[in-house]
Amino acid sequence: xxxxxxxxxxxxxxxxxxxxxxxxxxxxxxxxxxxxxxxxxxxxxxxxxxxxxxxxxxxxxxxxxxxxxxxxxxxxxxxxxxxxxxxxxxxxxxxxxxxxxxxxxxxxxxxxxxxxx
Amino acid sequence: xxxxxxxxxxxxxxxxxxxxxxxxxxxxxxxxxxxxxxxxxxxxxxxxxxxxxxxxxxxxxxxxxxxxxxxxxxxxxxxxxxxxxxxxxxxxxxxxxxxxxxxxxxxxxxxxx
Numbered sequence: 001x002x003x004x005x006x007x008x009x010x011x012x013x014x015x016x017x018x019x020x021x022x023x024x025x026x027x028x029x030x031x032x033x034x035x036x037x038x039x040x041x042x043x044x045x046x047x048x049x050x051x052x053x054x055x056x057x058x059x060x061x062x063x064x065x066x067x068x069x070x071x072x073x074x075x076x077x078x079x080x081x082x083x084x085x086x087x088x089x090x091x092x093x094x095x096x097x098x099x100x101x102x103x104x105x106x107x108x109x110x111x112x113x114x115x116x117x
Numbered sequence: 118x119x120x121x122x123x124x125x126x127x128x129x130x131x132x133x134x135x136x137x138x139x140x141x142x143x144x145x146x147x148x149x150x151x152x153x154x155x156x157x158x159x160x161x162x163x164x165x166x167x168x169x170x171x172x173x174x175x176x177x178x179x180x181x182x183x184x185x186x187x188x189x190x191x192x193x194x195x196x197x198x199x200x201x202x203x204x205x206x207x208x209x210x211x212x213x214x215x216x217x218x219x220x221x222x223x224x225x226x227x228x229x230x
Contacts (some may be wrong), residue, residue: 031215033218035218035220041222042207042220042221042222042223043161043207043220043223044220045217045218045219045220048216048217050216055214055216056212056216056217058217091160091161093161095215105151105163105166106151106163106218107163108153108160108161108162109160110159110160111160
């Protein structure tokens with residue numbers, strides 16, 4: 001069964017460093033998302049991406065964050081200068097066709113746990 | 118804006134007894150609603166979804182949920198809990214264009230032997 005994969009499973013970094021979290025969505029999907037879950041808190045939407053541009057982003061997704069799909073398969077989340085409060089589990093998700101009567105289930109990856117020291 | 122409220126942060130049931138996890142939503146239009154389950158140290162798995170078809174939705178592992186517009190609710194139920202159901206459950210609503218998904222705060226289900 002196709003699945004979303006994420007690498008690395010765990011990333012430890014120093015405050016102020018750049019990190020890139022990688023995701024490989026399901027191959028025929030068109031819409032991609034990043035979420036984060038701070039330990040003990042709920043899952044928060046960060047950004048959605050379609051047709052090589054951001055569709056929607058939350059207030060969390062400030063200038064320190066960026067996303068791209070560099071090669072048609074990977075979908076990356078970059079944090080330019082990490083802060084302690086960026087420590088969280090980051091989930092990637094993808095879905096195929098959206099809209100009424102269409103397939104809109106999001107498939108989630110297993111997550112990357114980011115620890116900022 | 119859309120939102121969901123999960124009324125219970127923790128629910129504890131005995132194995133073999135019914136499960137009820139409550140979710141109320143707020144939406145300015147007919148919503149699409151989802152329940153996801155997260156087992157410890159695992160990713161999120163879709164249990165079931167409501168997308169304006171039948172109001173009683175059946176999902177995996179014996180779970181089902183009923184969309185009640187008059188009560189703005191989408192409660193998750195299971196007739197008989199199993200130990201393997203112990204996990205955290207999230208109710209989710211999407212925006213109109215499915216560009217943004219809003220998660221509830223989660224309900225941790227504990228199943229006692």
